[in-house]
Structures are given as C-alpha cells and as structure tokens.
Amino acid sequence: MGFKEKLGLIFIFSTGLASLALFIAGMFGMEFTEISVLLCTGFVLVLVVNFVSIHSSGDVRFKRGQVSMWGVVSGRNLSPFEPALPAVLLLLITLLVAYAFFRALDKPIEAYDAVSIYGLKSKMLYLAGGVRNNFFNIIATRFQGAHPDYPLLVPMSEVCVYSLLGRFDDIAVKIIFPLFYLSFLVVFYASVKRITEKALPALLFTFCLASVKQFADYATIGVADLTLGIYFGIGVIYLYLWLREGRALFLFTSSLAAILCVWTKNEGVLLAGIIIAILVMSCLRLRKRSVAHLLYSASGAAIIILTIFAWEFFKREKGLKNENFNLSMITAKSLVTGLKKLPPIIYEYQKHFFGFKKWNIVWIAAACTFFANFRKAFTPNIKYITILLIICAAGYGVMYIFSAVEIRFFLSKTGSRFLLHILPAVMFWMVLLLYERD
Amino acid sequence: MRILKKSFIFGLAVSVWFVLWVNFLVRDLFTKGQLAEHVEFLKASRHGKYEIVYGKRFFEFLTFVNESIPRGSDYNFRGVEPLSLEWRRGVYYLYPLMMSEDAEYLLVFEKPGYSMNGYKLFRKFDNGRFILKRK
Structure with a gap:
C-alpha cells in the first residue's frame, strides 16, 4: 500500500472502529469524557496504523509517456495537451473536495434523517455521557421514526467528535463526512492506479466518482449512506485485490470493511453477506487455489459472520426490529403480492438510470462498459465482482418485493440511496472491465 | 483502428460527462440560487445559520x-x-x-x-x- 492509500484507510477504519469500541465500552459502563474518548480513539488509531502498515509494498509510480487522455485505452499518446490533463483533473478534484468541506461546515445538521435519526441519537448519547440502559427503549417509545434498530456508526462517530471538542457542536461535527469523502477518493485513486498502472485514468475515474452529484451531496448532509457505500466499496476493491494477488492484508482489509458495513446501516448486513458469499465461491475452485487461500478466506468470512451474529443477537436481546424489512416478511404469500411491485421498481430505477442530474451518465456508462466487455466481465477474478453486483441488485430487489412499506413511498425514499451504496463498487468494476489484463 | 475507435468512444463519454457536470453545477449555483445561499450562510453568525436553516x-x-x-x-x-x-x-x-x-x-x-x-x-x-x- 502506498502512503496516501494508507492515510485514507487509517481515517476510514479508525473512525468506524473507534465508534464501535466506544459503543462497546459505553455498554460496559464507560462514561464519555474527553480523556476516556481520547484514550479509546488513540488505542484504535494505533491498532489501525499497525494493521495497514503490515506487508506494505511500494506504490505504483507515475509512468511518464503513458498518460494521454486519448491514449488511456491504447496506452499511446496522441494529445498535445498531455502534461496539463493530470494537473487539471487534480485541480478539479481538489475543488470538489474543498466545496464538499465548505458545504458541510456552512450549516448545522438539518437534513431529515440526519436530524431525526443520526443527529438525535448522537445528541442523546453525548448529553447522557454514555450508553444508558434505557437508551434504545427511549428511542423506540419517545421518538417516532428514529429507528432504534439502526446500527450506530454515524451517531457514535459524532459522539467521538463532541467528546473530543468538549462541547455539543452540530456544525463542526459534520467534518466527519467530507473527511470520509476525501479519504475514500484517495483510496479509490490508489486502487485504480494499481489496476491501470497509469496516473491519468486513475485521476479521471476519481474525478468522475467525486463529481457524481449524489455522491458529493451525501458527503455534506450527515447521513450514513455515503459511509456505507464507502465501506462496501473498500470491501469490494480489496476483495478483488485479494483474489488477484492473494495477499492476506487485502483479505483482512476487505473483511474489516464488511464488518463496518454491518455497523453502519441495516443494509450493510446484506452487503457484508454478499462479500461472504463471494469469498465462499472463490474457494470452490480449490484445485486452482491453494489451501492457504481456503483457510484465509474461511477466517475472513468467519470474522464477518461472527460480527453479523453478534449484532443480530444484540438486537434480539434489546428487542430491536426493523419495521420496514425483516426476514419474517419473506413468505410465499408476500412473494405473490410482491411481484406486483416489479413495475414501479423497474420504473424507479430507469428514472435513476437516465437521471443525469444526480448520477451524470454513470449508469449508462456502466451498462455500456458491461455489454462492450461482456466476456471479460466473466473472466476469472472479475467474474466475482460481476456476480457480486448482480447479487446486490437482486438483494435490494428482494427487499423491495417483500417489504411491507407502500412501494412507491419506499422507493422514493430509498431508491437513490441504494444506488449510492453500490456506486463506488460499480466504478471500480468499470475500471476492471476497461483496464484489467485478461 | 479498433483501439482508436475505443479511444474515441472513451473520450466522447468523458466529454459528455464533463459537459453535464458543468451544466448541472452552474444551474444549481446560479439558476437555483445555491450561490446566493452560500453567501448568505457565509455572512451569517452561528445563531444566524440556525435561523436560516x-x-x-x-x-x-x-x-x-x-x-x-x-x-x-x-x-x-x-x-x-x-x-x-x-x-x-x-x-x-x-x-x-x-x-x-x-x-x-x-x-x-x-x-x-x-x-x-x-x-x-x-x-x-x-x-x-x-x-x-x-x-
């Protein structure tokens, strides 16, 4: 891993793990004081720095003479503007990041879910000075629609910031979100560069991701969807690198990201489950994979499974249940009625497919790239990411079909967010289809 | 030839992406008044920011x-x-x-x-x- 990639991962993982550690410590009675939170966060930071520093190798360096935008596919240089392009792209990315910071920090937490779910919970936890026994009960009984069953990565991260600041400040706390955005762009750039071995396409794809309006907007409003998309994106990127290069560091980076998906949003369980499924599938070709691959994959999958079970057990103990979707809703009867929901689901997604304002042409580009590289999409290693994305789409479809919520309302509230969860993974998959060697 | 064709399509897609991005950014900032809103927030005191929101x-x-x-x-x-x-x-x-x-x-x-x-x-x-x- 290169230095920049490490820095990005350190922030992303430290924030997630510190919020988890703080919650667990809070459940055991730890008070959230400046000192206790600082110690907890510092401890996690040391662990994460050590984790990402193991088995590091040098970053792929910029190769002169291979950076023309017009030659990015062919590797040839045709453009006289070649030297200026990387600088222009870097400047645009810098401006996008700066704008995200500005937008996040120019107003307090105010978006619907940001105040009613995440901001409210973090305020309660911070003002209580810890995780009180009646916390979930109060959320469930006194705050309608605050979703007591939602995982607490974002609220606990906000508690970390409040505690370290020593005051409740719902403007300053929003710095977490553009920091996630910036950190992930760095990680994404490094990952794409690892595949393309060229700086220009890496910058180009990083710019494209950063400029997707939905992605940039969610880096400023204080909800968990961008964070989930980032963790899932990291899970997918490093899963692919593990399959390609067989380095344990990549597998455990992917597993850690999957664990933090579970701790970010309920949908994270599905996304982490899909990463487990791909790990299992990759082991089925054991003749070509080594026994070490099997053992490592099994341990990576086991860590994620344990986390899912621990969280589900905790929710059951606390009597927390999701009213929008849970496994008890999957019945033959609801399948029959649910199939009638297919037309509105398809209609909603075609709106996003051609929704240039929110998504630019990313979905059209992804579809064209897929069809133009159909065979490549099912070559060894890339096929796992293709299958993973297909399962994701199917998984969200199943959730809509079986959910008890009125479908049009549900789609209008969640459709674009679900796409946000898979956007970084889809962008990386496009890079693979265009640049990965067969 | 095939490589050139691919390069052309890629370049075209990137150009379309860029044009759309600039178009929506400018529209949001100027036509939809986001720039004026930013200026308003920038000028406002901490208390004023809450009043606006x-x-x-x-x-x-x-x-x-x-x-x-x-x-x-x-x-x-x-x-x-x-x-x-x-x-x-x-x-x-x-x-x-x-x-x-x-x-x-x-x-x-x-x-x-x-x-x-x-x-x-x-x-x-x-x-x-x-x-x-x-x-």
Missing part, C-alpha cells in the same frame, strides 16, 4: 421554548405538522426536552388564539407563538 420565526420560538420550559419536562407541538421536516428539527433541537402525546406543555406555533381544555397560557412570545401549560 430552521426558519427565523421557528428558531426564535424554539429558543424561547428552551429558555422557558424546565429541564425534564415534556411537550407537544401544535401548528407544526407531525413528522414534517420542521417537526423533526424541532424535536432534535429541543432535546433533552422530550415529546409526549400527553404532554405537560403545548408549544403553539403560528396558531393565534389557539386554546385547549385543561391547559392555560404559560408564556407568550407573540400572538401566534406561545406555550400552554396543563392546569
């Missing part, structure tokens, strides 16, 4: 409520549509005061002359914004 009249009322009602009390809104964004922001802002169906205090917003059996006027901000307390 919550609405001046609503934020004034919430501040008034926060100063008027004792800690540990519960309240309910009148004149704020339940589960609306305004309602959500009010609930969030007023915590640790907590909402309750059977509340001790009723926060009446933009409902001049509102009254309710079993409640009397507790404090008044203006004709449309006041607090009722259970008798």
Whole structure:
C-alpha cells in the first residue's frame, strides 16, 4: 500500500472502529469524557496504523509517456495537451473536495434523517455521557421514526467528535463526512492506479466518482449512506485485490470493511453477506487455489459472520426490529403480492438510470462498459465482482418485493440511496472491465 | 483502428460527462440560487445559520421554548405538522426536552388564539407563538 492509500484507510477504519469500541465500552459502563474518548480513539488509531502498515509494498509510480487522455485505452499518446490533463483533473478534484468541506461546515445538521435519526441519537448519547440502559427503549417509545434498530456508526462517530471538542457542536461535527469523502477518493485513486498502472485514468475515474452529484451531496448532509457505500466499496476493491494477488492484508482489509458495513446501516448486513458469499465461491475452485487461500478466506468470512451474529443477537436481546424489512416478511404469500411491485421498481430505477442530474451518465456508462466487455466481465477474478453486483441488485430487489412499506413511498425514499451504496463498487468494476489484463 | 475507435468512444463519454457536470453545477449555483445561499450562510453568525436553516420565526420560538420550559419536562407541538421536516428539527433541537402525546406543555406555533381544555397560557412570545401549560 502506498502512503496516501494508507492515510485514507487509517481515517476510514479508525473512525468506524473507534465508534464501535466506544459503543462497546459505553455498554460496559464507560462514561464519555474527553480523556476516556481520547484514550479509546488513540488505542484504535494505533491498532489501525499497525494493521495497514503490515506487508506494505511500494506504490505504483507515475509512468511518464503513458498518460494521454486519448491514449488511456491504447496506452499511446496522441494529445498535445498531455502534461496539463493530470494537473487539471487534480485541480478539479481538489475543488470538489474543498466545496464538499465548505458545504458541510456552512450549516448545522438539518437534513431529515440526519436530524431525526443520526443527529438525535448522537445528541442523546453525548448529553447522557454514555450508553444508558434505557437508551434504545427511549428511542423506540419517545421518538417516532428514529429507528432504534439502526446500527450506530454515524451517531457514535459524532459522539467521538463532541467528546473530543468538549462541547455539543452540530456544525463542526459534520467534518466527519467530507473527511470520509476525501479519504475514500484517495483510496479509490490508489486502487485504480494499481489496476491501470497509469496516473491519468486513475485521476479521471476519481474525478468522475467525486463529481457524481449524489455522491458529493451525501458527503455534506450527515447521513450514513455515503459511509456505507464507502465501506462496501473498500470491501469490494480489496476483495478483488485479494483474489488477484492473494495477499492476506487485502483479505483482512476487505473483511474489516464488511464488518463496518454491518455497523453502519441495516443494509450493510446484506452487503457484508454478499462479500461472504463471494469469498465462499472463490474457494470452490480449490484445485486452482491453494489451501492457504481456503483457510484465509474461511477466517475472513468467519470474522464477518461472527460480527453479523453478534449484532443480530444484540438486537434480539434489546428487542430491536426493523419495521420496514425483516426476514419474517419473506413468505410465499408476500412473494405473490410482491411481484406486483416489479413495475414501479423497474420504473424507479430507469428514472435513476437516465437521471443525469444526480448520477451524470454513470449508469449508462456502466451498462455500456458491461455489454462492450461482456466476456471479460466473466473472466476469472472479475467474474466475482460481476456476480457480486448482480447479487446486490437482486438483494435490494428482494427487499423491495417483500417489504411491507407502500412501494412507491419506499422507493422514493430509498431508491437513490441504494444506488449510492453500490456506486463506488460499480466504478471500480468499470475500471476492471476497461483496464484489467485478461 | 479498433483501439482508436475505443479511444474515441472513451473520450466522447468523458466529454459528455464533463459537459453535464458543468451544466448541472452552474444551474444549481446560479439558476437555483445555491450561490446566493452560500453567501448568505457565509455572512451569517452561528445563531444566524440556525435561523436560516430552521426558519427565523421557528428558531426564535424554539429558543424561547428552551429558555422557558424546565429541564425534564415534556411537550407537544401544535401548528407544526407531525413528522414534517420542521417537526423533526424541532424535536432534535429541543432535546433533552422530550415529546409526549400527553404532554405537560403545548408549544403553539403560528396558531393565534389557539386554546385547549385543561391547559392555560404559560408564556407568550407573540400572538401566534406561545406555550400552554396543563392546569
């Protein structure tokens, strides 16, 4: 891993793990004081720095003479503007990041879910000075629609910031979100560069991701969807690198990201489950994979499974249940009625497919790239990411079909967010289809 | 030839992407008034930022409520549509005061002359914004 990639991962993982550690410590009675939170966060930071520093190798360096935008596919240089392009792209990315910071920090937490779910919970936890026994009960009984069953990565991260600041400040706390955005762009750039071995396409794809309006907007409003998309994106990127290069560091980076998906949003369980499924599938070709691959994959999958079970057990103990979707809703009867929901689901997604304002042409580009590289999409290693994305789409479809919520309302509230969860993974998959060697 | 064709399509896609991005960015900033909003927030004090977000009249009322009602009390809104964004922001802002169906205090917003059996006027901000307390 290169230095920049490490820095990005350190922030992303430290924030997630510190919020988890703080919650667990809070459940055991730890008070959230400046000192206790600082110690907890510092401890996690040391662990994460050590984790990402193991088995590091040098970053792929910029190769002169291979950076023309017009030659990015062919590797040839045709453009006289070649030297200026990387600088222009870097400047645009810098401006996008700066704008995200500005937008996040120019107003307090105010978006619907940001105040009613995440901001409210973090305020309660911070003002209580810890995780009180009646916390979930109060959320469930006194705050309608605050979703007591939602995982607490974002609220606990906000508690970390409040505690370290020593005051409740719902403007300053929003710095977490553009920091996630910036950190992930760095990680994404490094990952794409690892595949393309060229700086220009890496910058180009990083710019494209950063400029997707939905992605940039969610880096400023204080909800968990961008964070989930980032963790899932990291899970997918490093899963692919593990399959390609067989380095344990990549597998455990992917597993850690999957664990933090579970701790970010309920949908994270599905996304982490899909990463487990791909790990299992990759082991089925054991003749070509080594026994070490099997053992490592099994341990990576086991860590994620344990986390899912621990969280589900905790929710059951606390009597927390999701009213929008849970496994008890999957019945033959609801399948029959649910199939009638297919037309509105398809209609909603075609709106996003051609929704240039929110998504630019990313979905059209992804579809064209897929069809133009159909065979490549099912070559060894890339096929796992293709299958993973297909399962994701199917998984969200199943959730809509079986959910008890009125479908049009549900789609209008969640459709674009679900796409946000898979956007970084889809962008990386496009890079693979265009640049990965067969 | 095939490589050139691919390069051309790729370049075309990137160009379309860039044009769309610039188009929507400019439209949001200038036509939809986002730039003016940014300037407004930039000029505003910390208190002013809340006034812009919550609405001046609503934020004034919430501040008034926060100063008027004792800690540990519960309240309910009148004149704020339940589960609306305004309602959500009010609930969030007023915590640790907590909402309750059977509340001790009723926060009446933009409902001049509102009254309710079993409640009397507790404090008044203006004709449309006041607090009722259970008798």
